[in-house]
Amino acid sequence: MTRVQADVLPAIKDWLDSRITTADVRLNVPEKWTTADGAILVIADDGGPVMWPTMSRHTVRLTAYAAGRTQARSIVALAGGLLGNGRPAGVHSVDTDMGGIIDARDTNTGAVLASALITVTSRTIEV
Numbered sequence: 001m002t003r004v005q006a007d008v009l010p011a012i013k014d015w016l017d018s019r020i021t022t023a024d025v026r027l028n029v030p031e032k033w034t035t036a037d038g039a040i041l042v043i044a045d046d047g048g049p050v051m052w053p054t055m056s057r058h059t060v061r062l063t064a065y066a067a068g069r070t071q072a073r074s075i076v077a078l079a080g081g082l083l084g085n086g087r088p089a090g091v092h093s094v095d096t097d098m099g100g101i102i103d104a105r106d107t108n109t110g111a112v113l114a115s116a117l118i119t120v121t122s123r124t125i126e127v
Contacts (some may be wrong), residue, residue, distance in 0.1 A: 003124040005056040008091055012060060012120070013043045015088035016079055023064060023075045035111050039066040041075050046117070053124055055092065060118045065111040069103055072114035076101050080116050095119040 009027060017025035023039040033040065041064045048057035060083075064075035080101075083094050099117035106113050 001126040003053045004127050005050060006090055006122040006125050007045075008058050008060070008088075008120055008122045009043055009045050011088045011090040012083070015086070016041065016043065016082060019082050020075065020078060022071075022078070023066070029065060029109070033065070034109060035065075035067040039064060039071055039075055041065075041079055048119065050124075056122055056124060058120050058122060060120055061115060062118065063113055063115040065106060065109060065113050067111065069112045069114070072112045073101055073103055076114045076116050080118060083118050083120070090122060091120045092123050093121045095121070 013025055013027055020041060023041040025041045027043060029042055044061040046059040046061050048059045050056045062076050062079045064072040066072040080098055084096060087094060101114050101116045103112060103114040
């Protein structure tokens with residue numbers, strides 16, 4: 001058997017989607033999305049170190065896109081709080097040393113976005 005890094009994003013996305021009602025939780029921004037479609041929370045994996053062959057650390061980026069700053073920041077704050085207090089399936093641990101929320105304007109969509117980084121650890125899996 002060969003061990004590989006786990007893809008933690010689908011489990012985190014599904015876990016947050018079942019808990020967040022103020023945004024559509026996704027792995028990407030839809031091509032023709034606008035703020036009129038409602039807020040979205042995009043989950044991305046910015047990578048991290050691997051402790052081969054047992055574990056990998058993933059810098060998970062939470063980015064909310066919304067019509068206003070307050071809404072975008074509250075969605076990201078909620079997602080970070082949920083992850084800090086819980087653990088989706090397949091995630092071994094969530095680092096409590098999280099990045100602060102930053103916000104900006106997305107020039108492609110006109111949305112206000114807010115983003116934060118959270119590090120999670122996952123065990124490697126056999127394939």
